[in-house]
Each structure stands twice: as C-alpha cells, then as structure tokens.
Amino acid sequence: MSDDVTPRPRGSFYPRRRDDWHPPALAPRYRSSTLRAPRRALISIPQGWGEITGPVFGQNMLGELDNDLLRNFARPGESPIGERIIVHGRVLDQDARPVPGVLVEIWQANAGGRYRHKKDGYTAPLDPNFAGLGRTVTDAEGHYEFRTIRPGPYPWPNGPNDWRPSHIHFSLFGSGFAQRLITQMYFEGDPLIERCPIVNTIPDPAAVDMLVARLDMNASLPMDALAWRFDIVLRGRRSTYFENRPEGN
C-alpha cells in the first residue's frame, strides 16, 4: 500500500513529558492518589501497531443535541439554571497541526456544583433540566464546540476544607490509542484554581496555564451566552512509520 492516498504517513508519538509536565502518579496532597498510584517505574516499550492505531468515531454517530448541554436533557420549553456559556477551541498536535475526527466527551457539575451521579451527596440540588454530559467530534480544522452552563465549585473530602474550582472534565481520543487523554478545563480568573490540590498535582505553572480557558468575547453571542476558549494539544507523531523501517519488513 505504498501508493495510498493519505497525505502523510504517520508514525510513533513523541515521548510524554512525565517527569516535569504531567502530574506524577503519587501526589500526597491529593489523598486518593496514595493508594492508587503505582509505585514502580513505568516500563518503556516500543510503539507498535497497537499504540499508533486507535478507534475511529465519525460525526455520523452523533445526535443533534449531543454537544448542547442546555438542551440534551432539558424538558421541552425549559432550560438549566445557570450562566449560559459556549466552550470551544481547537484540538492540535504538538506540531500545531489540527487533529480532525477527535472524539471529545465532557462531563460537569451543574450551576450549584452538584453532579448527576449516585455517589455525589453534596447538599446543592440537582437541576431537573441538566444532565451534565456532552460529546462531539472535531471538524477538519480541529474545531469543537459545546453549549452549556458554567459549573459551580464544590467541596470535596480531601483536606479539611478543599473546594474544586469550576471545571469541566474532558476525555479525548486522537488517531492513536497512545494519544488517549483525560483532563480538566478551568476558567480564567477563578481564585480557587491555585488552591486546588488536584490542579496542584501538576508541577509546572505553565502546564496548569494550558488548562485555563480564556474568556472569548468575539465568540460570545450577544444577549445569549459568553464564550470560553480552550485549545487542546495531543501528542505529536513522527512523520514516518517506525522510524526508518517501512511497513511489511
């Protein structure tokens, strides 16, 4: 298949900066990590077909309201309580190329900081018109967009008085399974960000800054919704398969 029509053969992914960029497995200020962090070093293995390939998700699997959290659970004629927002951005790789076809799944608390989840016992009430989940697939330029409400902060059992900043959870699939990423988006200006033990599992302030969405007045809808811009970078790939060894050898 040396004459295939894909624009660029794509190989293994750039190594992950696990030591000084991603959070370490063990971060004792985030208490849950103490019994759940592997204690032994990860084992490096060569990336093969199982790592550079990944499942594919097309736009055709999406429902019309999947990226509209204002409407995908609300009763007819009603909508959720809270600040109406647009969250949008681009998914790029480390070479700043857009990544199309990325499945983006999100979940979040409602405006009061309460999740629609059987294990969430926070006093704030559920919103009958809000489920807090959405998904979309990036377009040819790597763009995605959601409509939702701004989630509220919430307290959680960790230190004596820890609160999560307002945040939206993101799950992403790139084109290879080794690009799989789960992260969280925060809101510029939130004073709880710097106080959060989960945010602070990340060692480098520049890395935290990548998770902070910016207010984007240009994309806001007058008399309707403010917009927040959150760009996401997935691992880049080398330009050839398996370095200098062509497929089939």
Next chain:
Amino acid sequence: MANEPEYLDETPSQTAGPYVHIGTVPNFLGIEGVYAEDLGARMLDEHTKGERITITGRVLDGVGAPLRDAIVEIWQPDAAGLFPSPEERRGAADPHFTGWGRSACDFDTGLFRFATIRPGRVPLPDGRLQAPHVNFWIAARGVNIALHTRMYFPDEAAANAEDPILARLMAEGRGETLIAEKTDEGFHFEIRLQGHRETVFFDV
C-alpha cells in the same frame, strides 16, 4: 521566535475523578435518553470472525480493595492481528469488529467485563512477533494520568515464551502480572496498582 519551528507542549493530564461515568457511560450510570447507548459497550456482532471470549477483572488498590469507580478500556486487533483503524496499513481488519471496548467497574463488585474475541498476533516494529494480547487503559479518581498495560493469555505458552516484551518482563520477575487466569467464564485479569505483585504499567 518567528523562525523557530512551532512545537507545542501536550495538554497535561488530570484525574478522571469519581464522576467519570456521567460523560463516558451515562446509560450504565442510569442517565438515559441522552445517548442511545454507551460507547464501547458492543465490540462484536454475529458475523465477527474469531473465538468469542469474555474478559473480566478488577483493579485493586494498595490495600487490595477493588476500585468501584474506575473506567477500563481495551484496544486489540481482530483474529488476524489487524486493527480496525484508519492508521492500520497492513490490510483491512474485520469490519464486524470494533477493536475497542469500554467498561465501568461495577459499583458493588468492582468487576469490569468485555465480550470480545481472542486477538491475533501482531509484529513489533522490528518484525518479531508478539504473543496475543489485549491493550488496557485505566482511568479513575486518584489516578493522575491514565495507566496503560496489557493482558496476555495463560493458554498461549509457546507464543508467550517468544514475545520479546513479555520475555523481558519474565526475566525481571514481573511478567506474570500480565497473564490472565483461565476461568469457567473466560479470562480474568486482576490489575494491582501497588504491592509486591504490582502490575506492570507501560510508558507507550
């Protein structure tokens, strides 16, 4: 630096937290009517080629308690060793196989479960054949960056012995942590996050 080639850092990981089910398996959680079905719940149809198998397992923490809030995903080739992905260049995989499954751990027992097929063998980039294996990915509260590991089969002794990655781990005394147990129902894979039998996790 206008003349520097642009190179971006990867977006850093954050834990999936305890409420990952809302976004990934809402129907399993009981949020119905938003998505028709949970993604990754079905890997097969009646035309899928290969030996049907069931994989169950648990993810155990440092005191041996099963995680009841984790999400586990698998990614594997078809019976011929081909991945159902646009990035697969060796041939066309079985169109009746997704290769990808997602299972939440049971809220009571911690068990995850996949109905799949026995995977074919896949060569390493240098051409050496690997033993049949299933790639695992685990996300959960308390896991700051999701974990990659592999499950091998207990009834593939000959292939396991010549698998370069498994052989290296066996020599280091850790390979057994990647070999599932045979059960009446299929295969069972215990993933231990800590302890003297801590599962091998990979930097891929």
